[in-house]
Amino acid sequence: MNKSKTLPKRSEIPDQYKWKLEDIYADDAEWEKDAAKVKELIEQVKQKQGTLSQSGKHLLEVLKLQDELSMLVERLYVYARMRRDEDNTNSTYQALSDRATSLSIQVNSALAYIQPEILAIPDEQLRQLLQSEPGLDHYRFLLEEITRYKPHTLSAREEEILAQASEVANAPATIFGMLNNADITFPMITDEQGEEVELTKGRYIQFMESKDRRVRKEAFEALYATYGKHKNTIAATLAAVVKRDVFFARVRQYPSALEAALFGDKIDKSVYENLIATIREHLPLLHRYIGLRKKLLKLDELHMYDLYVPIVQEVEMRIPYEQAVATIREALRPLGDEYGQVLEEGFTAGWIDVYENQGKTSGAYSWGAYTTHPYVLMNYQEDLNNMFTLAHEMGHALHSYFSDRHQPYTYAQYRIFVAEVASTVNESLLMHHLLETTSDRQVRMYLLNYYLERFRTTLYRQTMFAEFEKLIHERVEAGEALTAESLSTAYRQLNVDYHGPEMVVDSEIDLEWARIPHFYSNFYVYKYATGFSAATSLYKQIIEEGEPAVTRYLDFLKSGGSDYPINLLKRAGVDMTSPEPIRAALTVFAELLSELESLTESGA
Template sequence: MKVYTSRGEVPVNEKWNLEDIYSDLTKWENDLQVVEEMAAKLKGFDGAIQDGKSLYEYLKQREELSYKFNHVYAYSMLRVDEDTRDANSQSLLERAKGLSVKVSASTSFFMPFLLGLEKETLNSYMLEEKGLKYFEEDLFESFRYKDHVLTKDQEEVLSQLGEALSAPSTTFGMINNADIKFGEITNDNNEKVQLTRGMYSKLIEDEDREKRREAYKAYYKPYVELKNSIASTLSAAIKNNVTLARIRKYPSALEKGLFGDMVPKEVYENLITATKENIAPLHRYSELRKQKLQLDELRQYDMSVPLVQGVKQVIPYEEAYETMMKALAPLGEEYITILREFKDARYIDVRETPGKRSGAYNLGIYGVHPFILLNHQDDLDSLFTLAHECGHGVHSKLSSQHQPQITARYSIFVAEVASTVNEVLLINYLLEHEGNSDVRKHLLNHFIDQFKGTFFTQVMFAEFEKITHKLAEKGTPLNVEIFNQTYEALFREYNGDVVVFDDEVKFGWSRIPHFYRPFYVYKYATGFAAAIHLATKILEGDNETLQAYLNFLRSGSCDYPLELLKKTGVDLTTPVPIENAMKKFGELVEEFSSL
């Protein structure tokens, strides 16, 4: 595989085309200016909205501002991500961030104003001004929060406390990203070197068990040493969340977390209960792992090593793209045409180059098209990442085409459905077209491990959040001991008795940044389960499900997430989708076992 030493070496057709947003910098500068003027104008509406006409005028101008501002911000962000070292791009992004502060300040008066209105007053405005029909759902959606919004003065105090309340998360981020120093490991030249995260993700999959053990111990070393500091930041984050839920009159912190997506707490509880009732195949997989690795004891540092060695495939980008299109053919001609356009019209930035942002993402820009960032490595993981991000990309494209700006963006709750459906169709295609039994085993192992990480691990995290928030609500002090006990008990329950515990296992809670964004991880698991259900039906040739799924991709956020999924035949208020996903996992483990 070619290693690129600069962006200039990458073929043009493998770089995204940012001229689709702005053909030159003058146009960006011009829009930046225009947004600034529009923000100043919006500020003038504070205290001046007296009737339907002025309310409509404000909302219309705010939407126009939002459209332009998104273009300004996205362009500067994408420029920086091409090369994070480039000072010119950094300066554009800094200016866009400064503009973002002005935009927020100019519209901050509106929510308290709106929630201060009586419903009758808002209804009379609606009758008075026909243009408000377009904003109606949004306006009345805001009213759902009325019981949880405080007086203007109290809201002002809370907003000023914002930075203090986010301090636990900021502190953990600093510890985890800036200050943490991992232990030492022995490199190939028999020298002691300090472990990095990048090295760890490779070493924990190494065939040499002693290397895995050494990396595991070195990785956990700082977390164990800093256990009291990290426990105090996590404890404070949980207590802050519980206190805010109380202040805002939510029945519990969990229900506060689910309120925005209008998800009843039964969905969260169903997910945990149905997973635990069907956990046997996961325990069976741990047994298989122990047998396959021929170990007397299976430990946590044995959980990530691939079980099939010597089958590393080289899959060049062109071939990966063709394979993906063949695998996704069951989604129909329109879907495949869009994918072809992604490649031909340069929506994708493919190659890893010095300074480029790591990882992968999709960014949909309303009025332009999606942009996809990859760091393609010509391997199996990169093929799956390509299919995953293109799932998000097509979702963005179809929602933007079929929805007005106000409902074009989809919620995080449904986002992972589109990406995971693609991954399930891809693994199915690869298994169907692979004759080599070692490669088949490798593919199955890859998908089982992914299923485990995206589903079971996230459900375990979700249960940890639920338990620790409940303890805080009862006034139980949260400390290292409580976190260790809770995490260890859950780890045992989910992974089975076959795993022999090193002391580090119980400190797993101390390294998870998602715990500082409470009640979020469960969405990975529900999205994954919904995708498994839909992909299975589509592969069975169920045309009704296929059409419903394509409509779902066109729907943006025109309804609440659970309702959008119900229209595809997935009802997450029942345990059925979770049970189906568990059944699928059981089948994968059985097939792997028989091979």
Template sequence: MGEVKMVKRREEINSLDKWNVEKVYVNTEEWEKDFAKLKEMAPRLREFQGKLNIPVKLLEFLRLDEEISRLGDKLLVFAFLKADEDTTNNVNQAVKNKIEAYFAELGEMSAFFMPEILSYPEGTFEKVLAQLPELKKYEFLINRILKRKPHTLSLQMEEMLAAVSDALNAPSSIFGMLSNADMTFPTIKDEEGNEVELTEGNYSIFIKSKDVKVREAAFEALFGAYEKFKNTIATTLTSSIKNFSFLAKRRNYSSSIESSLKPNDIPLDVYDNSIKAINDNIKSLHRYVRVKKKLLGLKEMHMYDLYVPVIDTPKMHIEFDEAVKLVKEALKPLGEEYLSIFQEGIDNRWIDIYENKGKRKGAYSWGSYDTMPYVLLNYNYELNDVSTLAHEMGHSIHSYYSRKEQPYIYADYTLFCAEVASTVNENMLINYLIENEKDETKKLYLINTQLEQIRTTVFRQIMFAEFEKITHEKIDQGIPLTSDELCQIYHDLNVKYFEEDIIVDKEIDMEWSRIPHFYNDFYVYQYATGYSAANSFVKAILEKGEEALEKYKGFLKSGGSDYPINILKKAGVDMTTSKPIEDTISRFNELLDMLERTL
């Protein structure tokens, strides 16, 4: 029996493979100095209450608010990155909790801003703008606020909601600590018969194993662990949804989903049309399951068979340096400037590369206006990890461009645009690999990989979006949801999406319990819309070259300077129509035709 392979501790990871978070603050002591500075500066915001109709005072407030917000963002980023390095490190968790709690106070100090702007008679801002042209850059910001007038509460209510924001975010924090720090998973046997500790990080490897016993064991172990906490997690999730519903109702929105989409001027039809477009084309997914079942030679197909590659190919072990080279080659159509920024990220240690004990699972890109755009990975040497590198660096370079080209107030792009740049990189990578692969078997493996990207990023995320829509609508209507009811809703969706060619194993009913995005309400549908927009950009760049590339770079540089639908439309992608999603499904069908020809 082989030795059990244990996950490394943080201190065992090479420092060059860790993000350079010390560039933000050398240590916690330096962080504490800026935290004290923030606490000293922030109360000055209250001095402007009742004076925002005076042009010079409005300008002074906006400038002070920016200075305080930028410092707060920097403090927050450092604290969260350090906490995510090792969620069992109590010192770093305490620092994170400190800044997180103070942000609730900070929000309270400036809570008067929006109600005061909205309390002035119509035309006030136009007069203020005429008197002080320096306010011109804030015009879009103020106009966005004015559109929220029907949904903004009294000063006292806004202060109260700001004060309890930390408490309202508690369900997400509790879930994060449970799933990242406190939950443990069993050991399972790998393909060589070794006992291996299962983690959220290595689960993605085992679920793709060619050995059905390995993937079945991983599947049952993972969801079995979550099932032990199903009532607790059901409570955290439904509490999170209830909090969101409470805020939506207090702000006079007709529904939770309206409160999420309307502030960014996204029509509700965009959400519903995305679900409808997928449901109208669900037979493409059913066909994929049938083809996969045949190619795998299975008499019966289970949910744990969905991720295994259909084509036998040598086990891929891709070192991180090789992954960087592959991604850079694939991204050449995006131009030398883009590639130089990518290399800057590698050289300056934007990335925390490898898994360690207690490290937050998954991957993300995050930073602030005054820090590097950091990337968290849990790199495991698989092709999927190369794709994740491309994906997260797409986010980071989008942030890099936005922060370079836009003032602070417009540097953050909206969630609706957030997944576009990352998915452009993913698509560029897989297209490059398919086009340049000479071995027919490997090429088919890559074709299936892109099919899986579309299945998981478009079909799967829209299924998640349906789950969110159903659960939020029930909570909005005052209908309580137990863990059993959440499992039933999720089970029924899986049956609809996969039909009779797959056995919907009972373990999959628990999958809702491990999706952290459900605590970021109505986020997941944007993976599907983002993928579809990205598919449109990639097609245009490869077919039209420089002209399309300049439009795309214009998108990257736009940040949040306009509503997301408008930003995309200016760059040539109209998300108010179903065409981008339908074009993506057409690509899915083309790839499926290639795969089916091997039968």
């Protein structure tokens, strides 16, 4: 695509670069037919309320209706939202998207009685229902999942009270979001050209990557000075959200807030603790990388605002879309013919919406409905980062494709705990291929630094966040107060520990906890680190073992949500209950670091 000063209209994008949403619905009239059908099914499912315990046949009928209704509304919702994403200024699809959202809410409301009714069935009676109706065998794992919550489910009246309290319980996160996204304003700073520009959260990372150290320092100090003015308010919102987590965990009789958060994925807290312990064991590796960063930047002191500036001179890598496709196709050859054939279909059969156009949703994602192939939204720019994004999103897409083709709807959806595995395996294989086919010293250094930064920001940084979350929840559970001062002291010590002796830990970074929205989604960030570790371990096995590892990996992709994440990964060859996958990932980090150190020495 030729670059121009203005974005093209949707109609000006060639068809071969657009996704084919007609594969979901041939036209909007077909959408309307399914929308009418959803309303009929909603009435049918409502009429079944109160019947689930009467017989195995009644229970089976409702579970089948739930699947049919959920599958249909998913298809309606996905089509409407992706049509809107093509051009958000299109009022037709704004309206269709709103209708799909409304239908989705109606469906969720109609299905809401099913889980409580199942939980109310005594264990012995549920066993009898399963024995009396062979068709229920299909739902055995689903029913096991639901009944696992029985020890943590309260009376109907108590559950109703907790449900009504949820809006109040979410207030701290809402307040933080409004403060962080709407009310906080940042000062002007002077950019590289000497121009006065407003600091924004969006521009902050750009300033942190500036080659002008004055700009980095000024942006860093201005950002945290602004958060510092609100530190007591933000400490209060964070303390309130931690108290919320502890309250719900105690009311539902979980041993701790951490174990309550891990219960849904059936993850033992040792997995969380292993991650932190293993990363701490390998902090000297990060300290080595920090030392190399200081050396390559030729600084007497490395400060926190020096962490994001590239340490290798940027290499001009213009990568047109067709070249990116060809490179990814070649890089993923180790995954075998079956994977390669589906990948080719994805590249050629209307799965991908490639280029930016006026009104199009920004960013990138993979999405789709169970009854059709997956889709990928891109806003492709001709650079290395966009090629990696394409490989990443196609990893998600093929995970969904294999899950949907090999699992019934009930078990097709994979969990967040494993969601980033397939995408990261693709990125790792792409990086491996680029390093295998690149001899230019400067390009190799650039690629190595690019990959090392992924380790630093995903494996080390997210684990530091996870350790902070664990610490502040334990303090509240022990009856301690969380104040701006105590939060800053704890956060500072983590930065000192993680970044090591070569880093000057500036006092401003003590307040970084005040700007991290993930801390309002309890015990979520650790999944980035575990997913990255699992993916890196699998990538190593694929490269070193070949076909046996590929077979295990494809079986994992085909498993969807048919078992708990830990079990699925074990069968793939990754035991996340042990520290070994994390160690394997850190071995890759060490190898990359050694090569970059060696190339640095050879060019000195």
